[in-house]
Amino acid sequence: EVEEWNAGQRLTLKLRENYWAMNDRSTVLMGNAENIIFDFIADANTMTNALRDELVDVAMDLGVDQFKEIRDDEYLSQRYDFTTVESTNYFGILLNQQNPLLREAKTRRALAHLVDVDVLIEQLLPGLATRVNGPVLPGKSYYANLPNIEYDPETAETLLKEVGWADTNGDGTLDKEIDGSREELSLQFLVFPSATSAAVGALVAEWAKEVGVDIEVIQQAPKALYDELDKGNFSMSLLGMGMDPNPDEFTQVWASNSVPPDGSNRSGFANKEADRLIKQIATTMKASSRDPLYHRFQEIIYENQPMVFLFNPAKRLVVSKRFK
DSSP states (O other), X not given: OEEEEETTTEEEEEOOTTOGGGGSOOGGGOOOOSEEEEEOOOOHHHHHHHHHTTOOSEEEXXXXXXXXXXXXXXXXXXXXXXXXXXXXXXXXXXXXXXXGGGOSHHHHHHHHTTOOHHHHHHHHSTTTEEEOOSSSOTTSTTOOOOOOOOOOHHHHHHHHHHTTOBOSSSSSSOEEEETTEEEEOEEEEEEOSSHHHHHHHHHHHHHHHTTTOEEEXXXXXXXXXXXXXXXXXXXXXXXXXXXXXXXXXXXXHXXXXXXXXXXXXXXXXXXXXXXHHHHHHHHOOOHHHHHHHHHHHHHHHHHHOSEEEEEEEOEEEEEETTOO
């Protein structure tokens, strides 16, 4: 039960006497800790110092860059175990379908072929992420095991040519006529202000440049970035999606009537069959009847490419070695 609560700073729980579940000596309740204290430490340096001074026993939700840095610290590695567990989040590159440059699915699929997801994981998140190819994570029973969209500049070039992109003025960037005016395939890529996010942006821009796609990487603080997404003022953006262990419900993120401010469909994805499936999934109680609906929905997302799906990052935990 709650003993003390200072909002945003500390929460102290104490063992409740005669709690009914304590009669069940299950593994989950074997610890019987007299008190559990949660300290909320927002600053990365303060967290590192707290670990170094052994003021905390367990640290969670550390940033990727911080986790990688302190994991290699000999002093800390002697005192703490660094481990990971599966999370219910994924990251991808959201593509704004309301932007005329990204209106066509083949253009969006070409961009997906210009992102080497395996290299991103290997170089930036070694052992800290697994690849994903859609909005349903592999742990779900209705996960559709669709083929990965591999890094393939030649296929990207072919797809771009098929929808009319060509370097007609010799400036090194593809262009074509859209709605009566000639437009360059020049995109702004919004990323978060972290070393990992910046590296994702730099690599994607480098790969895209090889086939004549110009990408300008812009770092923005999370609040400013989300404000731009909600206003539709973007071409592409690094974005994380938080899921939960329950059966997926897609209205908030993928329904055509959920474009901001009415929801979180920031890509402007709109598909009549997908809308129908979203409603059916939400009202179908029997799992065996829902599964085919889930599978078809994932296929539609795969075909339309509203996002370049990247990876499922692991939850990062630091645990004192004094625990067995």
